[in-house]
Amino acid sequence: xxxxxxxxxxxxxxxxxxxxxxxxxxxxxxxxxxxxxxxxxxxxxxxxxxxxxxxxxxxxxxxxxxxxxxxxxxxxxxxxxxxxxxxxxxxxxxxxxxxxxxxxxxxxxxxxxxxxxxxxxxxxxxxxxxxxxxxxxxxxxxxxxxxxxxxxxxxxxxxxxxxxxxxxxxxxxxxxxxxxxxxxxxxxxxxxxxxxxxxxxxxxxxxxxxxxxxxxxxxxxxxxxxxxxxxxxxxxxxxxxxxxxxxxxxxxxxxxxxxxxxxxxxxxxxxxxxxxxxxxxxxxxxxxxxxxxxxx
Amino acid sequence: xxxxxxxxxxxxxxxxxxxxxxxxxxxxxxxxxxxxxxxxxxxxxxxxxxxxxxxxxxxxxxxxxxxxxxxxxxxxxxxxxxxxxxxxxxxxxxxxxxxxxxxxxxxxxxxxxxxxxxxxxxxxxxxxxxxxxxxxxxxxxxxxxxxxxxxxxxxxxxxxxxxxxxxxxxxxxxxxxxxxxxxxxxxxxxxxxxxxxxxxxxxxxxxxxxxxxxxxxxxxxxxxxxxxxxxxxxxxxxxxxxxxxxxxxxxxxxxxxxxxxxxxxxxx
Numbered sequence: 129x130x131x132x133x134x135x136x137x138x139x140x141x142x143x144x145x146x147x148x149x150x151x152x153x154x155x156x157x158x159x160x161x162x163x164x165x166x167x168x169x170x171x172x173x174x175x176x177x178x179x180x181x182x183x184x185x186x187x188x189x190x191x192x193x194x195x196x197x198x199x200x201x202x203x204x205x206x207x208x209x210x211x212x213x214x215x216x217x218x219x220x221x222x223x224x225x226x227x228x229x230x231x232x233x234x235x236x237x238x239x240x241x242x243x244x245x246x247x248x249x250x251x252x253x254x255x256x257x258x259x260x261x262x263x264x265x266x267x268x269x270x271x272x273x274x275x276x277x278x279x280x281x282x283x284x285x286x287x288x289x290x291x292x293x294x295x296x297x298x299x300x301x302x303x304x305x306x307x308x309x310x311x312x313x314x315x316x317x318x319x320x321x322x323x324x325x326x327x328x329x330x331x332x333x334x335x336x337x338x339x340x341x342x343x344x345x346x347x348x349x350x351x352x353x354x355x356x357x358x359x360x361x362x363x364x365x366x367x368x369x370x371x372x373x374x375x376x377x378x379x380x381x382x383x384x385x386x387x388x389x390x391x392x393x394x395x396x397x398x399x400x401x402x403x404x405x406x407x408x409x410x411x412x413x414x415x416x417x418x419x420x421x422x423x424x
Numbered sequence: 425x426x427x428x429x430x431x432x433x434x435x436x437x438x439x440x441x442x443x444x445x446x447x448x449x450x451x452x453x454x455x456x457x458x459x460x461x462x463x464x465x466x467x468x469x470x471x472x473x474x475x476x477x478x479x480x481x482x483x484x485x486x487x488x489x490x491x492x493x494x495x496x497x498x499x500x501x502x503x504x505x506x507x508x509x510x511x512x513x514x515x516x517x518x519x520x521x522x523x524x525x526x527x528x529x530x531x532x533x534x535x536x537x538x539x540x541x542x543x544x545x546x547x548x549x550x551x552x553x554x555x556x557x558x559x560x561x562x563x564x565x566x567x568x569x570x571x572x573x574x575x576x577x578x579x580x581x582x583x584x585x586x587x588x589x590x591x592x593x594x595x596x597x598x599x600x601x602x603x604x605x606x607x608x609x610x611x612x613x614x615x616x617x618x619x620x621x622x623x624x625x626x627x628x629x630x631x632x633x634x635x636x637x638x639x640x641x642x643x644x645x646x647x648x649x650x651x652x653x654x655x656x657x658x659x660x661x662x663x664x665x666x667x668x669x670x671x672x673x674x675x676x677x678x679x680x681x682x683x684x685x686x687x688x689x690x691x692x
Contacts, residue, residue, distance in 0.1 A: 149629045151666070177591065177631075179599045202595030205588060207541050208548075245591075248584045278626050300666065 129311045129323040131337050133294050135163045140235070140270035141293030142263055144243070146285070148278045151300045151307050154178065154241070155329040158186065160272045161239060162333040165191035170236040172227055172268070176200035176215055176245040183241065186333045196230050204245065215249045220261040227267050235269035238262075243273035243288065244280065252284045259291055301326050306338065425464040425492055428682040432655060432671065433634070437469035442565050442602040444659070445594050447632040449625055451611045453651045455638040457675050459571045460485070462606040464494040467504065471564035471603070474550040476543075478510035478575050491678050504563060506550040536580030540589035548596055551603065566603035568593055573628075574609045574621065583623040587631075594631060633659035641672075648690035650674050653682065 133143065134156070143160075147153030164171045165188060173195060175183060180197045187195070203211035213226070227236055240246065247255055262271060277285045277297070289295045294313040301308040306328040313321045326338040359366040368376065380386070407413045430436050448458045463485065466473050477485060485507075486496040499505035508529060517530045529546035532538065551566035576586055590607065597603040609628060611621055629635050635656040641649060649672045657664040673682045683689075 149626055152630075155660075179595065181599070202592070202599060204591070205541075207544065207592065248587070276626075276630055279623060279630070 129313060129321065130296065130309050130325050130327060131335065133296070133311065133313065134159050134335055136167055136169075136270070140237075142259060142291055143270065143272045143294045143296070144289050144292040145272065145274050146277045146289065146295060146297040147274065148276065148299070151298050153274055153296070153298045154183075155333070156296060156298060156309070156327075156335070157239060157241060157272065157274050158183065158333040159329060159335040160237070161195065162187055163335075164237040164270075165194055169194070169269075170230065171195045171239060172230070172236055173197045173239045173241065174200060174213065174218070174223075175241050176204040177242050186331050188332070198226055205249075215246055218246050218250065218255070218258065220258050220265065223262060224265060224267045236267070237270045237272065238268040240271065240273040242276065244276040247275075247280060247284060247288070252280075252287060256287055256291055259288075425468060425494075426461050426680050426682070429458075429461060429680070430465075432669075432682060437465055440465075440469065440604075441659075442604060443598045444604040444634060445598055445632045446604065446606045446634045446636065447628045448606065448608045448636050448638070449611065449628075450608075450638040452640045453638045455608060455610065455636070456571060457680050458636060458638070459569060459606065459608045460488045460492060461680070462567075462569055463496075464489055464492040466564075466567045466569070466604070467494050467496075467499050469564055470504075471567045472504060472506075472551060473499070473567045473569060474506045474508075474547055476508045476510065476547070476568070476570045478508075478570070479572055481511055482507055482509050508546065532576070532581050533579065537582075539585040540576070540581065544589055544592045544596075547593060551597060551601065566597055566601050568597050568603070568605045570605075570607045572608040572610050574611065574624065577620050577624060583620040583627065586624055587627040590628060590631060629656075629658070633657075633662075638673075648674060649688050652685070 145153040145156045145160075161171050161173070161183070171194060173180075173183060175197060179201050180199060183197070184192070184195070198213040199211045200213045200215065201211070203209065204213075204215050206214040206216070213222075217223075223238070227238070243255075259271065259273075262268065273288075275285065275288060289312075292314075294311065297310045297312075299308050299310070306326050308324060309327050310324050311322065315321070328336050328338070330336065425437070435441065446462070448455045448462075463473065463475065467489075475485070482496070489496050496505060496507070500507055510530065513530055514533055517528060517533050529543045531542045532540055547568055551568065573586060573590075577583060590605075593605055597605055607628065609625055611625065635654075635658060637654045637656070638651055639654075640651045642652075652670050652672050654668055654670045656668045657666065659665065670685060671682045672685055672688060673680050674688070681689075
């Protein structure tokens with residue numbers, strides 16, 4: 129499912145790439161850019177958190193004219209007047225204007241790096257409204273936003289993800305070389321589909337998904353090596369012959385009670401000590417057997 | 425400068441990676457020995473250093489650096505070190521009239537809600553001025569060191585504003601000027617529930633290329649091992665990307681020694 133979404137086989141909409149400190153989702157964002165360029169679509173990037181150079185690194189240089197980098201970085205708040213776009217211009221009207229200013233042939237893709245920065249400077253409700261409006265206006269076919277889920281309240285994260293057609297949450301996999309993506313997709317009919325996949329992003333922003341059956345807990349990457357026999361190559365004998373094995377099976381374990389053993393233990397043997405007890409006046413003697421409820 | 429830490433991080437004053445954003449954090453321990461390490465490291469490397477000392481006086485850092493073999497007074501006179509003495513200057517900001525204060529770097533003391541734009545402007549001008557020493561040679565790439573950033577939270581600046589400030593510093597110093605940044609953030613045990621402190625630390629780790637986290641030993645106090653330090657390599661260009669390793673350390677008079685867990689000289 130991850131490959132279908134990234135390569136745009138599913139029709140656009142709003143896609144959220146959710147990451148945490150443990151694993152960065154920016155590489156997935158680059159895969160989206162790469163895939164859109166290969167489809168010949170125009171890509172508009174609102175970059176607030178990383179530089180243009182960092183996002184361009186590894187992308188196919190032949191399609192470079194199709195990427196329109198609206199420079200928020202290095203001045204996303206307008207402190208030094210070095211940027212063309214500030215975070216305060218994250219409005220439906222301004223974004224529509226930015227996209228329409230560039231002559232384009234095919235439907236465009238809007239990449240937001242990152243939504244976390246935008247949410248820090250605007251009310252979440254307002255941003256949700258604007259994203260919804262952008263979807264309706266239709267000037268961009270697909271909006272992909274990067275969201276750092278550990279930098280916001282859970283309610284905010286869930287509200288933004290609720291608007292999305294697809295949410296890709298990335299986390300580290302047990303094998304350090306790849307990551308794990310949990311993709312949740314909502315179809316137009318409202319049906320929800322989820323899938324967990326292991327993925328790897330190459331240096332040229334190509335996404336590859338490992339088809340591995342999902343196992344809870346530790347995933348084994350290599351097949352089990354045949355276990356070495358620990359009883360070989362020793363100076364003493366640890367093996368049992370057939371007779372010894374049979375004798376071992378027959379041994380009665382000390383605390384496993386069979387019927388005969390129970391009755392043998394409970395029968396008083398001749399010569400064993402007897403206990404006589406004479407209660408005095410203050411004793412509260414209970415005639416019941418205190419061990420009656422034991423299942424022995 | 426601690427030679428063992430240099431070898432763990434594969435860097436030295438003669439060859440270190442530029443564009444690095446290093447976050448030093450601690451919890452129930454004191455990571456300020458690391459900021460002294462980086463101060464002497466970058467001064468030895470011949471870089472232009474802008475040091476925001478918000479929690480200690482200049483003489484404190486000077487005394488410690490003397491033991492590590494670097495003279496801060498000389499560096500300041502030569503123009504290699506720009507030192508913002510937060511404690512001393514703050515009295516001036518707080519006691520004077522309102523009108524002239526809006527542009528000063530410590531203006532957040534009067535109006536914490538306004539953000540750290542002025543502080544950023546101060547940093548920007550410090551690293552771009554006087555880029556040559558008296559012999560006419562250029563200083564190395566600019567470096568910004570901050571000790572410590574979490575004190576701004578207690579002064580009323582929001583975590584979001586601090587993250588904006590570090591983003592701007594990173595954009596200017598790391599991306600444009602290919603310099604380095606080292607920031608210390610501290611956390612008290614009582615701050616576990618503190619949203620601002622959590623947010624600040626997580627936000628900085630998202631931005632950083634190397635995170636060093638210092639904590640006390642989970643088993644309690646030990647005379648020979650002062651704590652453990654976790655190194656988290658976060659730069660995509662690093663061969664050790666997204667790997668974390670834990671070391672034990674001991675701080676002594678003229679430095680600190682680092683060793684793998686279980687290999688303290690007291691044990692071996």
